[in-house]
Amino acid sequence: MTTATPARLTAKGAATRARIVATAADLVLARGVGGTSLDDVRAGTLTSKSQLFHYFPGGKSELVLAIADLQMERVLRAQRPFLDTLDTWAAWDGWRDALVAYYGSQPHWGCPIGTLVSELVGTDPAAAAEVVGHMDRWRGLLRDGLGRMRESGLLRADADPGRLALAVFAAVQGGLLLTQAMRSIEPLTAALDAALTALRAAAPARHPAVLR
Amino acid sequence: MTTATPARLTAKGAATRARIVATAADLVLARGVGGTSLDDVRAGTLTSKSQLFHYFPGGKSELVLAIADLQMERVLRAQRPFLDTLDTWAAWDGWRDALVAYYGSQPHWGCPIGTLVSELVGTDPAAAAEVVGHMDRWRGLLRDGLGRMRESGLLRADADPGRLALAVFAAVQGGLLLTQAMRSIEPLTAALDAALTALRAAAPARHPAVLR
DNA sequence: CCAGTATTGGACCCTGCGGTCCAGTAACAG
DNA sequence: CTGTTACTGGACCGCAGGGTCCAATACTGG
Numbered sequence: 001m002t003t004a005t006p007a008r009l010t011a012k013g014a015a016t017r018a019r020i021v022a023t024a025a026d027l028v029l030a031r032g033v034g035g036t037s038l039d040d041v042r043a044g045t046l047t048s049k050s051q052l053f054h055y056f057p058g059g060k061s062e063l064v065l066a067i068a069d070l071q072m073e074r075v076l077r078a079q080r081p082f083l084d085t086l087d088t089w090a091a092w093d094g095w096r097d098a099l100v101a102y103y104g105s106q107p108h109w110g111c112p113i114g115t116l117v118s119e120l121v122g123t124d125p126a127a128a129a130e131v132v133g134h135m136d137r138w139r140g141l142l143r144d145g146l147g148r149m150r151e152s153g154l155l156r157a158d159a160d161p162g163r164l165a166l167a168v169f170a171a172v173q174g175g176l177l178l179t180q181a182m183r184s185i186e187p188l189t190a191a192l193d194a195a196l197t198a199l200r201a202a203a204p205a206r207h208p209a210v211l212r
Numbered sequence: 213m214t215t216a217t218p219a220r221l222t223a224k225g226a227a228t229r230a231r232i233v234a235t236a237a238d239l240v241l242a243r244g245v246g247g248t249s250l251d252d253v254r255a256g257t258l259t260s261k262s263q264l265f266h267y268f269p270g271g272k273s274e275l276v277l278a279i280a281d282l283q284m285e286r287v288l289r290a291q292r293p294f295l296d297t298l299d300t301w302a303a304w305d306g307w308r309d310a311l312v313a314y315y316g317s318q319p320h321w322g323c324p325i326g327t328l329v330s331e332l333v334g335t336d337p338a339a340a341a342e343v344v345g346h347m348d349r350w351r352g353l354l355r356d357g358l359g360r361m362r363e364s365g366l367l368r369a370d371a372d373p374g375r376l377a378l379a380v381f382a383a384v385q386g387g388l389l390l391t392q393a394m395r396s397i398e399p400l401t402a403a404l405d406a407a408l409t410a411l412r413a414a415a416p417a418r419h420p421a422v423l424r
Numbered sequence: 425c426c427a428g429t430a431t432t433g434g435a436c437c438c439t440g441c442g443g444t445c446c447a448g449t450a451a452c453a454g
Numbered sequence: 455c456t457g458t459t460a461c462t463g464g465a466c467c468g469c470a471g472g473g474t475c476c477a478a479t480a481c482t483g484g
Contacts, residue, residue, distance in 0.1 A: 174386020
């Protein structure tokens with residue numbers, strides 16, 4: 001549903017399309033959807049208006065959706081391989097570091113995914129719903145890891161993986177929001193460390209050694 | 213700097229101005245800055261274009277700033293009296309409940325303050341900076357409470373109030389972001405509970421009783 | 425009552441921007 | 455070689471929306 005552009009694409013066309021999405025992503029991620037005009041995109045990609053609508057017949061909405069897809073792919077990739085195997089505390093630590101390393105290396109501070117959704121909610125609810133779906137996928141991976149940890153005894157039986165994942169995910173999003181606002185990576189690291197501390201508090205007592 | 217409207221206001225004028233801000237706040241908080249036109253505000257307040265610019269010579273920017281001021285005042289008020297006396301665990305619990313109660317009772321899900329800043333960052337950096345200043349004030353109150361708790365021994369001497377406050381604040385903002393996206397209060401409660409769990413992990417060991 | 429100022433209403437302007445159209449060019453299939 | 459389809463350039467359109475102006479009306483202080 002996200003790539004229903006023209007029926008057939010030649011190699012050249014695909015390249016142009018990719019170039020548009022990549023450049024547009026940089027612009028939108030830095031300046032927001034409302035702060036980026038199609039003319040900006042046109043200028044940044046050395047293309048013409050007709051090409052934009054050739055590759056994205058749905059107009060700006062479709063382009064924004066493609067950007068969201070791309071960005072989500074990037075973010076998930078940056079968290080691998082840890083993201084799929086959050087079964088141990090070591091994996092969570094690695095995941096934390098990967099996330100910090102990724103966002104610390106980004107030119108534009110902050111998390112355009114969370115930012116994007118908050119902007120779209122009041123503007124383009126359909127697109128917002130799609131992006132929320134992506135975020136649910138992300139959050140689901142955290143929850144799955146926590147579920148497996150409960151199975152294996154690394155979390156207490158009364159721990160609620162869904163709720164814990166929600167809290168960790170909120171910490172990530174909030175940390176990124178503040179990272180963007182304050183132009184510093186520290187909010188993200190502080191939020192992540194606190195979230196992981198909270199996770200460890202859901203580990204069984206009597207076995208502090210297992211926390212490392 | 214935030215209320216440099218006309219020099220003198222009659223009672224009637226002040227009332228009109230207040231009505232404009234209040235109604236505009238509802239619109240902007242629900243639909244975002246970009247999703248709210250001055251014409252929407254005009255229609256919603258039964259006023260005219262000239263009145264908008266009479267009371268907010270700076271145009272939309274100034275209006276948005278006034279809205280941010282109002283909303284920040286509301287949010288801070290909802291957290292009192294706990295917010296100023298976060299010296300005990302009981303106060304933190306009360307604070308948490310007050311926050312949940314406030315946002316749970318709002319018609320529009322989510323936290324327009326964090327949302328606002330993320331939208332403004334790419335559109336109106338000056339306004340964004342002002343709102344960030346407000347958020348710093350808020351965060352500062354959390355930090356101050358934690359500082360006093362460290363003084364009084366409720367937190368370990370090696371705890372970092374600034375960093376902990378940052379983490380809690382990030383949890384609040386992230387929880388609210390997800391609350392808006394998912395149309396549920398649960399992300400906020402989960403994030404807050406985890407944040408408070410992390411705080412308690414910074415309490416001195418050997419005295420678990422003091423946690424209650 | 426009178427000047428002066430605050431408060432309104434609403435017509436108007438103009439830029440920016442999303443979106444359309446068409447005509448010209450390149451590339452592929454047969 | 456030729457028809458067809460993808461690709462590209464750019465002029466153009468319509469309108470939404472921020473912002474200006476002016477003239478009419480209320481209100482205030484003296």
